[in-house]
Amino acid sequence: MSINLARRSLFRRKEQNNVVRLPWLKADLDFTEMCTRCGDCTAACPEQIIVVGDGGFPEIDFSVSECSFCKECVNHCKEDLFDLTQAQPWANKATISNSCLNLESVYCRSCAESCETEALAFNFTNTTFVSPDVVLDACNGCGACVSICPVNAILVKPNR
Ligand code: SF4
Ligand code: SF4
Ligand code: SF4
Numbered sequence: 001m002s003i004n005l006a007r008r009s010l011f012r013r014k015e016q017n018n019v020v021r022l023p024w025l026k027a028d029l030d031f032t033e034m035c036t037r038c039g040d041c042t043a044a045c046p047e048q049i050i051v052v053g054d055g056g057f058p059e060i061d062f063s064v065s066e067c068s069f070c071k072e073c074v075n076h077c078k079e080d081l082f083d084l085t086q087a088q089p090w091a092n093k094a095t096i097s098n099s100c101l102n103l104e105s106v107y108c109r110s111c112a113e114s115c116e117t118e119a120l121a122f123n124f125t126n127t128t129f130v131s132p133d134v135v136l137d138a139c140n141g142c143g144a145c146v147s148i149c150p151v152n153a154i155l156v157k158p159n160r
Pocket of ligand 3: 099101102110112148149150151152153154
């Protein structure tokens with residue numbers, strides 16, 4: 001299946017923003033050039049976090065659930081897109097916005113409690129009500145903290 005050059009250019013620009021693609025993609029892969037949009041990864045994901053995004057290309061939606069790194073998407077894809085020898089599945093990291101409830105003096109630790117790698121830390125130097133800091137080396141970009149946040153204060157996006 002082919003799409004015209006103008007459309008590809010549009011998707012490339014979007015690729016530079018906050019779109020999260022599949023885990024274990026090869027470094028420097030031109031995803032929209034290589035993905036056939038067959039939908040096999042979407043159907044295979046047990047967490048149902050792979051959705052059909054712009055142009056029909058698959059992207060990750062952490063508002064539904066987290067990535068368990070099960071590799072079902074990799075195993076069901078027929079294209080040569082992945083490199084499982086990479087140390088990290090992807091370069092996604094969490095970021096916290098100013099909507100965090102603690103900044104409204106409402107106690108919340110939901111995201112930190114959901115984070116298996118303990119990548120969300122609260123630094124209470126002066127007050128109980130602080131928003132979490134992301135420990136970048138610990139965050140694996142799994143997205144578990146995203147849907148748990150009651151005010152949608154967390155975005156997991158490529159750390160470019
Ligand atoms: S690794 Fe598993 S949970 Fe993560 S996107 Fe792929 S199929 Fe879904
Ligand atoms: S994306 Fe995963 S590892 Fe990173 S802070 Fe959120 S829950 Fe923790
Ligand atoms: S879950 Fe959301 S509101 Fe609660 S501490 Fe984390 S970022 Fe703040």
